[in-house]
């Protein structure tokens with residue numbers, strides 16, 4: 001019996017033979033712990049927090065009951081229950097003013113009944129008599145604000161609405177103890193929360209998954225000491241971001257005019273930009289205080305290392321994040337004022353306790369890509385000069401360290417060739433054959449092969465995939481026996497089986513190739529609700545990133561991998577590591593950060609966790625999918641330097657550190673080439689430069705031409721292929737059998753890794 005034979009059947013057997021672990025208490029606790037570590041304490045005037053749980057509270061705002069656990073689309077998860085902030089407080093026996101909860105439940109239900117999604121509802125008008133009664137019930141008010149966004153559309157709700165401002169006016173005039181809580185997966189304008197001194201405290205609870213409300217409640221009453229840090233710059237207005245101006249300039253393209261200056265790289269470098277910042281990248285408070293001291297440093301040809309002693313100098317236990325930033329010298333290549341070089345998080349430290357963290361600045365990862373040949377053409381270089389290092393998570397207040405790296409001469413850390421950048425005259429309409437449109441697919445039904453209960457290869461003398469697994473034949477010998485049609489079939493997605501709702505791959509039972517199913521969603525294993533099986537809903541990726549804790553990411557990944565495996569699925573279509581280029585992007589909740597190093601390291605830890613179960617991940621969406629409007633045709637026009645240093649860097653870190661089984665190419669066009677037809681990025685960079693050994697799948701129902709995808713290095717077309725078109729291309733000689741075999745071997749190679 002080969003390891004992956006379970007895929008040949010569709011049992012959803014308890015993984016360890018006993019009770020099911022999908023959405024088990026242990027996994028739900030992992031979800032809560034991740035949410036607790038991702039909470040970001042933004043303000044705490046007069047140390048009003050933590051609250052005394054014995055004192056009653058009045059909760060204001062629809063979001064106090066209408067908690068948004070995550071975003072919409074393929075990133076949504078069907079979980080057994082969801083705890084709002086009100087639920088979380090009541091679970092901890094905190095008395096909350098019930099008539100307000102009733103009011104908000106009624107008001108939001110009336111809108112939900114008209115198909116207005118939670119988080120998109122209008123903030124109801126607060127009746128004065130209810131406010132008065134609430135004031136008689138409690139002397140502390142908690143105001144909760146939420147947002148919702150999802151796949152396929154972009155946001156337009158960065159600003160606080162008039163109704164929300166009116167609510168805050170009323171409550172802050174009636175109460176002199178006011179806490180604000182933000183339930184949003186994306187960046188919003190936090191300036192009022194920071195600058196209104198009638199709002200005493202503010203806690204960001206993001207979209208914390210099924211236990212996000214409980215996590216936030218535990219933090220408000222001090223059972224948890226918030227230790228999260230922002231993974232994005234929060235600016236005063238959406239127009240503060242340089243990437244807003246051109247964001248909707250066209251539905252056909254986006255000009256990445258800002259180059260590498262995204263997020264804090266912009267706000268820390270461009271004169272005057274910092275004034276626009278409300279809360280900077282890496283910002284986050286605690287109920288305790290910490291002291292950091294660099295006790296040692298070390299340099300060799302690859303890295304600069306720092307030993308940092310962190311001490312809890314406050315009165316309650318807590319965890320601290322330490323960031324390491326580098327400031328490269330000005331030279332022939334322009335540089336950001338700061339770049340995150342590494343980060344680490346302490347375990348929980350008791351008051352007075354210390355621990356030692358080691359931070360490493362990899363010289364390659366802090367190099368600049370010399371696109372213009374100012375120093376060394378198409379190389380990553382460290383220019384001559386003095387490199388300063390800054391310690392602290394908050395990019396604005398990180399302190400200068402005494403150790404400096406001095407380079408007498410420029411250092412080339414990687415010699416490459418130009419790939420992926422804009423090429424004059426190339427635009428997406430240059431491609432024949434890709435006039436494929438969705439309507440042509442509507443009539444297309446994927447090849448449906450019934451998966452027999454019993455494999456029938458026994459009747460035929462063929463080599464099977466098990467023979468390859470057992471070393472009885474080589475992969476080349478196995479693939480050589482397949483017909484052109486069978487080969488081509490393997491490069492297309494396969495019909496859905498079991499609890500999956502997003503198709504599979506493989507499915508050639510005559511040769512012992514199982515139909516391996518996939519499942520979405522970076523916030524949990526998304527399976528068909530009609531199965532009656534619910535799964536754990538983890539915090540959204542942005543919140544997971546705000547933990548700055550790789551161990552937490554690894555734990556979430558491992559738990560998700562267990563649920564994937566127990567439900568007889570093989571590849572999780574996660575993590576999604578596109579850069580938060582602009583807050584308007586509707587899917588940012590599924591992505592990690594404006595910084596590629598933080599995103600890459602956190603996502604790599606998650607992938608390790610998943611794949612420790614011998615199941616796979618699909619790191620998406622490769623690449624430059626930073627906008628949802630017209631996502632299948634919009635051309636991301638980006639310099640090669642920004643492509644490499646910002647938009648590909650998180651993928652590079654994940655590929656090199658965690659070896660994901662698969663990558664998912666994105667819908668959009670990149671510098672005139674469809675991402676799934678882009679040989680520069682999919683073969684030249686992903687494979688030839690980074691050494692990626694898995695396979696690349698396309699995103700679902702893209703507008704690309706399959707034979708071009710195979711030639712570029714996109715091996716599997718999801719959710720189904722166009723075998724007759726690939727066959728036609730084969731007969732036309734624009735693709736060869738060897739090209740198709742290459743993709744098939746990659747796909748089968750991953751199936752052999754599954755267990």
Ligand code: BMA
Nearest residue numbers: 074151502520573620699700
């Ligand atoms: C696409 C994208 C992917 C997702 C896939 C399968 O539309 O949203 O992120 O994995 O569908 O649902």
